Amino acid sequence: MVQLLAVLIDGLIYASWLFIIAVGLTLIYGVMKILNIAHGSLYALGAFTSVTFTSAWFAHGYPAMGSYAMLALAAVVVGLVAGPVIERGLLRFLYGKDEVVLVLVTYALFLILEDLIKLVWGVDPLFVQGPKGETPYALLGNFSIGGLTYPTYNLLLVGVAIVTAIVLTWVLARTRAGKLLIAVIHDRETAAAMGIDVGRTYFVTFTLGAMLAAVGGALTAPTVSVVTGMGAEVIVIAFAVVVIGGLGSLPGAALGAVIVGLVRAASIHYRPELELFAVYFVMAAVLIVRPKGLFSAAEVRKI
Amino acid sequence: MDTQAPLSLKLLPALLVAAALALPAASHAQDKPIRIGLVTFLSGPAAGPFGVPAKMAAEAIVESLNAGKVPAPYAAKGFGGTPIELAIIDEAGGATKQVAEFRNLVERQNVDFVIGYIGSGDCLAIAPVAEEMKKLTVLFDCGTPRIFEDASYKYVFRTRSHATMDAVAGALYLLDAKPGMKNYAGINQNYAYGQDSWTDFTAVMSALRPKVEVTTSQMPKFGAGQYGPEISALLQTNSDVIHSSLWGGDLEAFMLQAMPRNMFASSQLILVAGEPYLHRLPGNIPDGTIIGARGPNGAYAQKSALKDWLIQAYKQKAGIEPNYPAYSVAMAFLGLKAAFEKAKARSGEDTEAVIKALEFSTFDSPSGKVMMKLGKGHQAVTGTAYGATKTVNGQITLTNIKYYPVEQVQPPEGVKSLDWIKDGMKPGKW
Numbered sequence: 001m002v003q004l005l006a007v008l009i010d011g012l013i014y015a016s017w018l019f020i021i022a023v024g025l026t027l028i029y030g031v032m033k034i035l036n037i038a039h040g041s042l043y044a045l046g047a048f049t050s051v052t053f054t055s056a057w058f059a060h061g062y063p064a065m066g067s068y069a070m071l072a073l074a075a076v077v078v079g080l081v082a083g084p085v086i087e088r089g090l091l092r093f094l095y096g097k098d099e100v101v102l103v104l105v106t107y108a109l110f111l112i113l114e115d116l117i118k119l120v121w122g123v124d125p126l127f128v129q130g131p132k133g134e135t136p137y138a139l140l141g142n143f144s145i146g147g148l149t150y151p152t153y154n155l156l157l158v159g160v161a162i163v164t165a166i167v168l169t170w171v172l173a174r175t176r177a178g179k180l181l182i183a184v185i186h187d188r189e190t191a192a193a194m195g196i197d198v199g200r201t202y203f204v205t206f207t208l209g210a211m212l213a214a215v216g217g218a219l220t221a222p223t224v225s226v227v228t229g230m231g232a233e234v235i236v237i238a239f240a241v242v243v244i245g246g247l248g249s250l251p252g253a254a255l256g257a258v259i260v261g262l263v264r265a266a267s268i269h270y271r272p273e274l275e276l277f278a279v280y281f282v283m284a285a286v287l288i289v290r291p292k293g294l295f296s297a298a299e300v301r302k303i
Numbered sequence: 304m305d306t307q308a309p310l311s312l313k314l315l316p317a318l319l320v321a322a323a324l325a326l327p328a329a330s331h332a333q334d335k336p337i338r339i340g341l342v343t344f345l346s347g348p349a350a351g352p353f354g355v356p357a358k359m360a361a362e363a364i365v366e367s368l369n370a371g372k373v374p375a376p377y378a379a380k381g382f383g384g385t386p387i388e389l390a391i392i393d394e395a396g397g398a399t400k401q402v403a404e405f406r407n408l409v410e411r412q413n414v415d416f417v418i419g420y421i422g423s424g425d426c427l428a429i430a431p432v433a434e435e436m437k438k439l440t441v442l443f444d445c446g447t448p449r450i451f452e453d454a455s456y457k458y459v460f461r462t463r464s465h466a467t468m469d470a471v472a473g474a475l476y477l478l479d480a481k482p483g484m485k486n487y488a489g490i491n492q493n494y495a496y497g498q499d500s501w502t503d504f505t506a507v508m509s510a511l512r513p514k515v516e517v518t519t520s521q522m523p524k525f526g527a528g529q530y531g532p533e534i535s536a537l538l539q540t541n542s543d544v545i546h547s548s549l550w551g552g553d554l555e556a557f558m559l560q561a562m563p564r565n566m567f568a569s570s571q572l573i574l575v576a577g578e579p580y581l582h583r584l585p586g587n588i589p590d591g592t593i594i595g596a597r598g599p600n601g602a603y604a605q606k607s608a609l610k611d612w613l614i615q616a617y618k619q620k621a622g623i624e625p626n627y628p629a630y631s632v633a634m635a636f637l638g639l640k641a642a643f644e645k646a647k648a649r650s651g652e653d654t655e656a657v658i659k660a661l662e663f664s665t666f667d668s669p670s671g672k673v674m675m676k677l678g679k680g681h682q683a684v685t686g687t688a689y690g691a692t693k694t695v696n697g698q699i700t701l702t703n704i705k706y707y708p709v710e711q712v713q714p715p716e717g718v719k720s721l722d723w724i725k726d727g728m729k730p731g732k733w
Binding site for chain 1: 345346347351354355522523526528535536538552555556560565580586646
């Protein structure tokens, strides 16, 4: 019973983390039909920038609680700088090209950004940590369930994931901007003919997607040592999540994250030797039954 | 096209100057330095803890050797009076890429010797290629015993002990520290080194204490980063001991996530490869954690003029004390230098003569005496040491250090590691 509870909690925490990382990826794909491999680099940029910002914060001797604000600021700055630069400077010249070309372009971008990170921050792993070892991860204390101790920071992760999901769903379903976005998703050309500024929609979407990647990085930074190559690790698992849920689907990303999170936690608790295999087995199983993922939108037929 | 012409015209003088500058170097060909290919991780997760420290140590060692500043018996400049230079290659990219890079080093860069390889997979792939290309290659850091236990080579050497002793000495130390332990759990990365470490350790434990049980073996993916569920699973087993060969960023992430969850309040932690990043873990490692340095390296190296020299030369370059990969690379350079000079004094400096001189040789290093006694004289053996952490004034120090002689932790020639372990680890004749 306790073990089952642990699986649920571990799975939920891991799923929240996965969702935060994957949601930007699926958003960008849904709107722009770009499978953005550089999403992993934006995640890494968010993490590295958090290290820089929080280090500066701690170096000034400001109260440790403010380090959370620095994490948020890092995510916003990375999103607002890297998003527009990449979209305006590179991607907008390539709209309308084959999806495969865009995958290759973002892959190239990923390699460039990885080296850029190495140039700026070096190869030594970095910590989000104050002079006395205080980290945002441990600062909020612990809570205990069924004899297991968890850092409260994990609740923050779950909270951010839920809020992100609710806000994005609300924006898409209830606001004017969201309805325009859905129009662009369904048919870019018709939307443009109706007077929707597709360029602007893409610009905003990509910036938002980049910011979500950076949020993932910023929230992860205090729990790991921030090291070059961390972006490559997440892009694979984020891709698995998004594919299970259906590329471009918001509820799909959420369900995919929950499935992967629970499967991984269950295999770790009951059959640790199957951990690596289990997640991808589920992905394969889903794709056999539903080749486009669980929540894939029906393809709009174009003549 | 027209607009490009002036640019190349502008570049022409620069090219001529560059060519002219290159000439004097070429005309010095008669006393050309000895070129050594150095292969080590410069990127990827292994760069920070292993690759870059090894590179910085190699550069410091080469400068020091060329200046004739190394203590006896290595006082001669360079290798036998000839200066040495490095051609440095990044080990990242996998075994297939490394084989291509190795051929490049030999055929295009014309290196005289190769010193390299941290990854066991790279070592296993390179050894047969080095043999085929007849290039004397010294493996400096990889640990798998399989290299000389499953094959024999003429051109390949390894100047550090293989990893069997990490498990054997680790278990001996652990049983001294926790004689009443009833069970243990493991968390190791799911790739060659992590699996080997766990297999060796469980084999040693079941040979020494058959009644001690394994509670769980967690094998997260290399670079997984998030260990929440693993930590929950480990916590639930409530094991007396947790064994881990995690290193670098994975080790740091695991410790960061495990410490706030009181994981080590009742479980003794043993980190087989914990030494390289110890200076980065203050506050994130419990006192009394058992730490391996894959040999008598770093804090476990006994005081000597050579150790003082390495510390001083490395500190000048890196600003911190050298870790075990730095000691490993020192063994490779000094072992090769000793053999080169012995060969030169005997018959000549050709590769065949150097090989003869290096086989079954014994040489001094910052980590103590190294004996090339296994693998038909191609595999080094040393004793080893283990200790436990104690944080003093915010610095992690190693205390309670115990030394283990060769015969206690290494199988003798001709016996495979796992067979030796299963057979009760009887001390061989050395």
